[in-house]
Amino acid sequence: MQDFEDRLRSLPMREPSDELRGRIFGEKTRQSALRSIVYRRIPVAWAAAVSIAIGLVGFFIASLRDTAIQQESPIRTETVNVQIIYQAPETPHVFDFTEAAMDFLPGDVKVRVKSNGEV
Amino acid sequence: MKRLRILSSLMLLVVLISPIQASGEEAISIQLKLFRVMGTLSGDTSLDEDVWAGSEPPGAELTKALTIFTHGHFRLGENVLEMKENGWFWNGASLESDSSLNNISSESQLTLKGKPSVAVKDNGTFISAEKIEHVASEKESESPIRLICAPNILVQSGEAADYHIVSKQEIEYFEQREDGLFELKKLQEPTWLEIEMQVESEGQNKIRFSELTFSLRSVEEREPIPGVTLPVGRPILQTREYKVNIRVTSGKDYGFLLHPGHGQGVLIIRLRLTRITLHTPLG
Numbered sequence: 440m441q442d443f444e445d446r447l448r449s450l451p452m453r454e455p456s457d458e459l460r461g462r463i464f465g466e467k468t469r470q471s472a473l474r475s476i477v478y479r480r481i482p483v484a485w486a487a488a489v490s491i492a493i494g495l496v497g498f499f500i501a502s503l504r505d506t507a508i509q510q511e512s513p514i515r516t517e518t519v520n521v522q523i524i525y526q527a528p529e530t531p532h533v534f535d536f537t538e539a540a541m542d543f544l545p546g547d548v549k550v551r552v553k554s555n556g557e558v
Numbered sequence: 559m560k561r562l563r564i565l566s567s568l569m570l571l572v573v574l575i576s577p578i579q580a581s582g583e584e585a586i587s588i589q590l591k592l593f594r595v596m597g598t599l600s601g602d603t604s605l606d607e608d609v610w611a612g613s614e615p616p617g618a619e620l621t622k623a624l625t626i627f628t629h630g631h632f633r634l635g636e637n638v639l640e641m642k643e644n645g646w647f648w649n650g651a652s653l654e655s656d657s658s659l660n661n662i663s664s665e666s667q668l669t670l671k672g673k674p675s676v677a678v679k680d681n682g683t684f685i686s687a688e689k690i691e692h693v694a695s696e697k698e699s700e701s702p703i704r705l706i707c708a709p710n711i712l713v714q715s716g717e718a719a720d721y722h723i724v725s726k727q728e729i730e731y732f733e734q735r736e737d738g739l740f741e742l743k744k745l746q747e748p749t750w751l752e753i754e755m756q757v758e759s760e761g762q763n764k765i766r767f768s769e770l771t772f773s774l775r776s777v778e779e780r781e782p783i784p785g786v787t788l789p790v791g792r793p794i795l796q797t798r799e800y801k802v803n804i805r806v807t808s809g810k811d812y813g814f815l816l817h818p819g820h821g822q823g824v825l826i827i828r829l830r831l832t833r834i835t836l837h838t839p840l841g
Contacts, residue, residue, distance in 0.1 A: 534749035536821030
C-alpha cells in the first residue's frame with residue numbers, strides 16, 4: 440500500500456501556470472488587505488471621537504462658506520422710502536404743539552348765560 | 559459597529575446641513591404707528607430690557623425729549639391709554655382694531671421687490687403707490703388721540719428705511735392790522751416728522767438699529783403780539799433731531815414718546831420689528 444502511494448506521488452501532475460497562480464493568489468491577497476481595513480476592529484471611543492471631529496470640521500467649513508458668501512455680497516445701500524402726506528383741514532394741526540392748535544377735548548361744555556347780557 | 563458608523567454619518571449630515579439652511583434670505587418686517595396726542599398726557603412708563611446694550615446710554619437732554627418704553631399707563635383727562643405686553647389699549651379697547659379709534663383709515667403695507675414702493679390698502683386689496691395720501695375724516699378731530707399713519711414695510715437685514723410724514727395742513731394765526739383789528743391768516747409752511755433707520759439682525763432674536771433718527775419740524779412757539787396774552791401769533795417753526803442706537807427684541811412692541819421742546823401734546827410712535835426668513839430673495 441505504501442509502495443502504491445509512493446508511486447502515485449512520484450507521477451508528474453499538471454499544475455497551474457505561474458500567471459494563473461499569481462492572479463489567483465495575488466487577488467486573494469489584495470482582497471484580504473481591503474477586507475482587513477474595512478472590518479478592522481476600532482474602539483468605540485475612537486470612532487465617536489473621529490465622528491465628532493469630522494462633524495466640527497464640517498460645521499466650521501460650512502460657517503466659513505456662509506461668512507464668505509455674506510462678505511461677497513455687495514453692501515446694501517438701498518433705502519425704502521415711505522412718504523405719507525397728511526391732509527386734514529378740519530382737524531388740529533398734527534405738528535403744531537402750541538395752545539393755539541388745541542381744540543376742546545370731547546365732552547359736554549356747560550355755558551351759563553345771564554339775562555342782563557353778561558356772560 | 560455598523561450602527562455606530564450610520565449614526566456618525568447622520569450626525570455629520572445634520573451638522574453640515576444646519577448652517578446651509580440658516581443662510582437663507584432674512585427680512586425684517588417694520589410695523590410703525592404714529593399717534594398724535596392732544597392735551598396734557600400724564601402717566602408712567604417702564605422699559606423691561608436694556609435696549610442700550612453695547613451703545614452709549616442717552617444723555618439728559620435726549621431723555622427729556624424722547625422716552626423709550628415697553629409698558630406705559632397714561633391719563634388724558636378722563637381717558638386711559640395703556641401699553642401692555644398683549645397690546646395697546648385706549649379706554650380698555652385694543653388699538654389694533656379699527657373700532658377702538660374712529661380714525662384708522664391709512665392702514666398700509668409695503669412689499670419690496672427691488673424698488674421702493676408702497677402698497678396702499680384700498681377696499682381690501684393692495685395697490686401700488688409711491689405716496690400715501692391720507693385725508694382725515696371728520697370724526698378724527700373729536701378724539702384726543704389720533705392715528706396719523708400706520709405703514710408696514712419689509713426690508714432686508716442691513717437696509718435702510720426712511721419715513722417722511724408730511725402735514726399739508728395750513729397753520730392759522732392772527733396778525734394785527736394798522737387799524738387795530740386782527741386778521742386771520744394761514745401759513746402754508748410744510749411740517750414733518752422724518753424717521754430714518756437702518757436695521758440689522760443680531761444673534762438669535764435681536765435687531766440692532768445701526769441708525770435711528772427722528773427729525774421733527776414743528777410749531778412749538780408763536781411770535782408774541784404786543785398787548786395780547788393769547789399765543790396766537792405767527793408760528794415759529796423749529797427742527798429738532800434725536801438720534802439713538804438701540805437693540806430691540808424681534809416681535810415686541812416698543813413705544814417712543816416724542817416731546818416737543820415747548821408747547822403741549824406729544825407724538826407717540828409704536829414700533830414692532832419682526833425677523834422673517836424668506837425662501838425666495840426679495841430683490
